[in-house]
Amino acid sequence: MSGGTCDVIVVGGGVIGLTTAVVLAESGRRVGLWTRDPVGRTTSAVAGALFWPYRIEPARQVGPWLERSLGRYEELARDAEATGVRVVPGVMANTRLDGLGSWTSRVRGLREARPEELPEGIVQGVRAAVPLIDMPVYLRYLKARLRAAGGTVERRPVAHLGEPAAVAGAVVDCTGLGARELVPDVSVHPVRGQVVVVENPGIEEWFVGTLPGAGELTYLLPQPYGVLLGGTATEGCWDLGPDQAEADAIVALCTRVVPALAGARVLEHRVGLRPARPRVRLEAVPLPGGGRLVHNYGHGGAGVTVAWGCAEEAARLATG
Template sequence: MNGGKNDVIVVGGGVIGLTTALVLAESGHRVGMWTRDPLGRTTSAVAGALVWPYRIEPARQVGAWLERSLSHYERLARRPDETGVRIVPGLMKDTSPAGLGSWAARVPGLREARADELPAGVGQALRAAVPLIDMPVYLRYLKERLRAAGGTVERRSVTGFEEPAALAPVVVDCTGIGARVLVADASLYPVRGQVVVVENPGIDEWFVASVPGSTDTTYVLPQPYGVLLGGTATDHSWDLRPDPAEAEAIVARCARIHPALAGARVLEHRVGLRPARPRVRLEAVPLPGGARLVHNYGHGGAGVTVAWGCAEDAARLALE
């Protein structure tokens, strides 16, 4: 331990930053987390938060991160009211078990759905019970647990990493799409996602249909606050304004799976920017002056899915 206030400063307050800061703090290190946005305004707060890989590479590492994250989520699901984590059954359309990787063996009961379990018009789907997370509750839980471990949380923006590096020997970059400017990473780009939250007409299982390369996806995710309906995946769009026409199309797609959704009262519109990259950037580099900078960003649409596995690897890099 050094004589300063912090051993590590984590920059970024979404699920990646919070989880990384928590792993470090619970390992006995003095950790400060700097976040530009309050929890409710991070991209993580908008997430549908079904634990399943989406728009993230490389597949082999993703599988290992996912398996380790699953172990954490399964434990947290024992206290759903406190953590926001529940294990929920559902259907993943047009997906083969063979294409999932070794992590699928960690999912209890994952199998081909029977014909009588499929919605009208759906020819094939996998059935599985996986973590589905109420992100506002979960982010508050992580923040409280971080503080209980001695970590501090500060609303603070940065224009570079020299400022935190002057206050701690290790800085962890969990800035998501912000890293495009902070480290001039032109390979990082936003994938805009829009969702609609409606009152729940009685849906208790999730459904996801995603066509690779399409800007439109269909997902129905029952949450305690309503049903989250999605979605869109528009590459290179920075627009955070909800589009009424897109919202109408989202509800229409989801209503083809669950007709009761057609008349459900709309509660909220949300838009977030997934931080996509050809592969997750998880590496340590030296900073001028001797500090160590650990990058942990570029998780695409699967930040929640791999958060714990990536946080553990980032913590190891931070403390080498």
């Protein structure tokens, strides 16, 4: 299927773009996905991918996106080997039940954590079992699912959104940080995140929280390939190179949470740039000639978490 025979062109090959393309293709639309980078080299590929809202607004809209996405991920977790999605228990520290939204009514086993379930120095938190996603496996799954629905994936950088608009009646802009120049939208900015992957000494549960005396959020996410340790959130930083001092600090903080991590062999350093914005932009605007452009970007650190809910809304806007 060439670009000229598409009903919709989705621009952006990260989790937001792929999910949106899948929803559109499975609804019967002829969909082409254009991506500047290989799917496995997008920002999404290095995401920690724990299902929990992080650095995303507006709260009023995020709740429904979360509820719809949670149901989708729980379905995908029934075939974890193929999808990379598992439902894993863990602790979200420094978080109160009454401060969470209605979406949590769907979360398995959500309750206040008992003191013995919290690491030293943490006095409060909640326990829950939520989706945890192995992103390299999951992105390959989404790409295959899109193709099975008749969609195409094309490595094709876009200089301006008029290019896809010239070959399809509807365009969905899922370019993340690229929207800063492509739209252009200078409110989109990077929040640099660095993580360290180490061999797993036997950790089966995740942990997220800010430790006493630490400025950054600390998290441990057990993945099939090792334990992903994080992290950092540096506003406005475009540097994709790993920083050894930051990596050492991450490992030290995570070892405070789980002492068994001491001496764990480092497998990989990863750096990604979260596409932050004061609020998600999810809206349709008319194109010259009667076409439609839908923006779906600015998801910050929660792109994976809200991907399905946002994709369904973007698909409605593109075809309604």
